[in-house]
Amino acid sequence: MNRADCLERDRDDPLRAVRDRFRIPENLIYLDGNSLGPMPAAAPELLARAVEGEWGEGLIGSWNKAGWIDLPARLGAKVARLIGAAPDQVIVADSTSVDLFKLLAGALSLRPRRRTILTEGRNFPTDLYIAEGLARLVPGVVVRTVEDPLAALDADTAILTLTHVDYRSGRRHDMAAATEAAHRAGALVLWDLSHSTGAMDLELDRLDVDLAVGCGYKFLNGGPGAPAYVYVARRHHAAIAQPIAGWMGHARPFDFDPQYRPAPGIARQLSGTPPILSMRGLEAGLATFDGVDPAALRAKSEALVALFLALTERRLAGHGFEPVTPRDPNARGSQASFRHREAYAVMQALIARKVVGDFRPPDIVRFGLPPLYLRFVDVWDAVERWGEVMAGREWDRPEFKIKQPVT
Amino acid sequence: MNRADCLERDRDDPLRAVRDRFRIPENLIYLDGNSLGPMPAAAPELLARAVEGEWGEGLIGSWNKAGWIDLPARLGAKVARLIGAAPDQVIVADSTSVDLFKLLAGALSLRPRRRTILTEGRNFPTDLYIAEGLARLVPGVVVRTVEDPLAALDADTAILTLTHVDYRSGRRHDMAAATEAAHRAGALVLWDLSHSTGAMDLELDRLDVDLAVGCGYKFLNGGPGAPAYVYVARRHHAAIAQPIAGWMGHARPFDFDPQYRPAPGIARQLSGTPPILSMRGLEAGLATFDGVDPAALRAKSEALVALFLALTERRLAGHGFEPVTPRDPNARGSQASFRHREAYAVMQALIARKVVGDFRPPDIVRFGLPPLYLRFVDVWDAVERWGEVMAGREWDRPEFKIKQPVT
Numbered sequence: 001m002n003r004a005d006c007l008e009r010d011r012d013d014p015l016r017a018v019r020d021r022f023r024i025p026e027n028l029i030y031l032d033g034n035s036l037g038p039m040p041a042a043a044p045e046l047l048a049r050a051v052e053g054e055w056g057e058g059l060i061g062s063w064n065k066a067g068w069i070d071l072p073a074r075l076g077a078k079v080a081r082l083i084g085a086a087p088d089q090v091i092v093a094d095s096t097s098v099d100l101f102k103l104l105a106g107a108l109s110l111r112p113r114r115r116t117i118l119t120e121g122r123n124f125p126t127d128l129y130i131a132e133g134l135a136r137l138v139p140g141v142v143v144r145t146v147e148d149p150l151a152a153l154d155a156d157t158a159i160l161t162l163t164h165v166d167y168r169s170g171r172r173h174d175m176a177a178a179t180e181a182a183h184r185a186g187a188l189v190l191w192d193l194s195h196s197t198g199a200m201d202l203e204l205d206r207l208d209v210d211l212a213v214g215c216g217y218k219f220l221n222g223g224p225g226a227p228a229y230v231y232v233a234r235r236h237h238a239a240i241a242q243p244i245a246g247w248m249g250h251a252r253p254f255d256f257d258p259q260y261r262p263a264p265g266i267a268r269q270l271s272g273t274p275p276i277l278s279m280r281g282l283e284a285g286l287a288t289f290d291g292v293d294p295a296a297l298r299a300k301s302e303a304l305v306a307l308f309l310a311l312t313e314r315r316l317a318g319h320g321f322e323p324v325t326p327r328d329p330n331a332r333g334s335q336a337s338f339r340h341r342e343a344y345a346v347m348q349a350l351i352a353r354k355v356v357g358d359f360r361p362p363d364i365v366r367f368g369l370p371p372l373y374l375r376f377v378d379v380w381d382a383v384e385r386w387g388e389v390m391a392g393r394e395w396d397r398p399e400f401k402i403k404q405p406v407t
Numbered sequence: 408m409n410r411a412d413c414l415e416r417d418r419d420d421p422l423r424a425v426r427d428r429f430r431i432p433e434n435l436i437y438l439d440g441n442s443l444g445p446m447p448a449a450a451p452e453l454l455a456r457a458v459e460g461e462w463g464e465g466l467i468g469s470w471n472k473a474g475w476i477d478l479p480a481r482l483g484a485k486v487a488r489l490i491g492a493a494p495d496q497v498i499v500a501d502s503t504s505v506d507l508f509k510l511l512a513g514a515l516s517l518r519p520r521r522r523t524i525l526t527e528g529r530n531f532p533t534d535l536y537i538a539e540g541l542a543r544l545v546p547g548v549v550v551r552t553v554e555d556p557l558a559a560l561d562a563d564t565a566i567l568t569l570t571h572v573d574y575r576s577g578r579r580h581d582m583a584a585a586t587e588a589a590h591r592a593g594a595l596v597l598w599d600l601s602h603s604t605g606a607m608d609l610e611l612d613r614l615d616v617d618l619a620v621g622c623g624y625k626f627l628n629g630g631p632g633a634p635a636y637v638y639v640a641r642r643h644h645a646a647i648a649q650p651i652a653g654w655m656g657h658a659r660p661f662d663f664d665p666q667y668r669p670a671p672g673i674a675r676q677l678s679g680t681p682p683i684l685s686m687r688g689l690e691a692g693l694a695t696f697d698g699v700d701p702a703a704l705r706a707k708s709e710a711l712v713a714l715f716l717a718l719t720e721r722r723l724a725g726h727g728f729e730p731v732t733p734r735d736p737n738a739r740g741s742q743a744s745f746r747h748r749e750a751y752a753v754m755q756a757l758i759a760r761k762v763v764g765d766f767r768p769p770d771i772v773r774f775g776l777p778p779l780y781l782r783f784v785d786v787w788d789a790v791e792r793w794g795e796v797m798a799g800r801e802w803d804r805p806e807f808k809i810k811q812p813v814t
Contacts, residue, residue: 039458039463043463044455047458051450051630054631055443055446055450056430057432059443060439060763061758063631068631068632094502094679095501095678097678125664125667126654128667129652129653129657129667130652130653132652133649133652137512138546139546140546145665223684224470224475224683224684226682241544244504245537245540246502246537247504247533250536254768256532256574258532260532260535260539271504272503272504272533272635273502273624275502275684275685276630277454277630277632278684278685281462356467358467360663
């Protein structure tokens with residue numbers, strides 16, 4: 001395997017043309033699309049139209065004429081295709097944190113005689129915080145945070161909540177097995193798909209998943225802080241309670257009815273007025289998936305990660321990196337992470353060389369490998385630069401050891 | 408009083424030059440800035456830079472380099488000046504609905520032995536829905552919705568929650584009196600300032616207000632669905648619980664600590680990642696207030712509403728409009744509303760004549776009169792066109808009676 005082989009794989013890549021849907025800075029190898037996806041080439045014009053045309057010219061009339069009012073459901077339907085869900089089960093609203101809160105509370109309403117939220121200690125921190133915040137608010141609700149959640153399912157478990165792909169290690173849960181185990185115990189399941197959607201095919205409907213949330217600004221390329229999405233299986237639509245019962249989730253919001261009557265279907269998951277400019281960013285991000293088969297994303301993702309792991313094994317041998325991403329392609333997401341004593345400084349040195357990944361405390365360098373637009377040659381070049389950084393001890397400069405507030 | 412007098416008042420208006428900070432469509436009299444403020448002239452460039460520069464070029468590094476991470480607090484401080492609050496007591500986050508939910512739950516945490524949320528039936532519908540949604544979620548919490556909330560304060564009232572200016576009638580509560588009454592009863596007070604902020608001076612700190620929320624896209628001109636803001640008086644910062652305990656409200660969000668430790672101060676009111684593009688829209692909106700004295704807003708607002716009421720009384724006599732906005736300038740906001748049998752059709756006919764106000768069910772025409780950029784001559788011209796609409800029975804066309812989903 002050499003650089004020419006990588007270029008050949010790029011030529012044969014069925015997703016080859018999709019890269020042109022993005023504007024990625026020259027000479028930058030951006031391996032952080034799992035933290036903030038790059039800008040779609042269509043985003044500037046779409047946003048300019050939203051600002052100058054829809055807001056500036058159309059003003060209040062744009063709620064109808066520019067279709068602002070339909071954006072949450074319309075973008076939800078586009079997400080639905082990527083997660084294997086019928087379109088009327090997904091809606092875009094708020095942030096992942098707020099959506100998690102709503103769905104955990106909703107799950108408790110669907111299992112009123114059970115009071116335990118079950119999760120695992122390595123879940124994404126905000127998922128843990130949100131569950132515990134809900135438990136502090138609602139007397140009787142308990143959060144059990146365990147090592148092996150499937151073994152801990154019991155008759156009090158209302159909801160098992162897990163993040164599908166771990167943000168640090170890239171380890172992926174077996175969604176079918178965990179969902180089935182939860183159902184066997186009479187519990188519901190809530191998946192956080194923030195590190196999965198847009199990087200692989202998913203089958204929420206086929207696996208009988210109950211609830212899910214996911215981030216709009218990672219693999220979905222929706223722009224900084226893009227709104228998140230909510231999935232609720234149709235069988236739960238009529239019964240699920242929505243605790244943040246704002247006017248946009250009312251059956252007839254513009255009647256200004258003093259009585260709350262929840263909208264039928266997924267729309268009751270809406271709360272306040274959606275942030276339209278950020279919704280337009282997400283629209284541009286979702287459009288980069290038009291015509292893309294999610295199964296092709298998975299295939300390319302597997303190949304990219306396999307290549308990355310193989311090349312680093314060869315090129316970085318002896319430099320003290322311990323891969324933490326599983327070897328089994330069915331047990332990982334679209335990233336490669338490594339433990340290293342000097343993880344922070346190494347990532348700073350890589351960024352100085354225009355290879356942008358992430359540091360995750362305490363000691364992990366993480367590289368996102370989004371199949372939608374990343375090239376095999378990018379993987380080659382990234383590992384080459386990384387090899388040079390290590391060979392030249394470039395990470396060993398004082399300025400690379402001063403921690404920034406955000407990386 | 409004639410048109411020339413209005414032009415003269417515009418020449419003498421100390422806020423005269425501020426209108427140039429907006430791009431308002433030619434020949435349109437926009438009296439709906441209390442529903443969606445018009446576009447600041449600086450917004451297109453600010454958004455283009457956020458999209459192409461910060462997102463497209465800066466990518467993940469923009470959280471630090473472009474100051475995305477500071478936007479919630481920085482914009483909060485700009486709102487603070489407009490509401491008479493020290494800057495560290497306000498932060499921009501989520502939507503008004505979500506923020507109401509957080510603060511009502513927070514109020515209950517500050518008054519743990521009291522379980523009643525007290526409000527009035529004519530409160531804005533979403534405020535009622537949110538309170539009731541919280542009560543459905545938390546056993547023991549009661550929402551009392553009464554005609555005269557000050558008379559209903561009792562030893563179980565944890566929080567009195569009112570909207571300062573009524574969205575329909577424009578009636579304004581006496582904030583000092585209601586706040587004092589709540590405190591006398593040992594309760595806290597939460598003001599929804601959505602129809603006040605940016606239209607008048609407010610004195611939250613001086614009046615010892617506990618909690619407040621407000622909308623970003625009405626008088627603040629932040630763009631469609633712009634994020635809302637939260638005010639928490641400093642004396643409550645240490646003790647208030649935040650139920651939607653997301654990672655952005657953590658003391659050290661980028662440590663990815665599995666334990667939630669709330670940020671000190673107002674920052675714990677944050678939940679998920681803020682929608683940056685919509686935050687930039689709000690930034691443009693708030694910049695239109697730079698150097699503007701809120702007391703000057705109040706003075707001009709009073710004059711605009713007085714003029715509107717005087718002119719309509721003369722020009723529309725006999726057409727069946729019943730003013731519902733109080734005559735007393737201390738008892739109203741910056742709008743004028745009227746009851747009419749054909750309110751819906753009249754507003755449609757006015758919109759066709761490029762006078763844009765709002766219909767509010769069941770029978771109200773509502774005109775927002777934002778002092779920041781509205782001219783006295785606009786008021787004159789609006790009432791003139793309205794007079795013509797009525798004289799010519801222009802509202803009596805079938806197409807004006809078909810209700811649109813949103814107005």
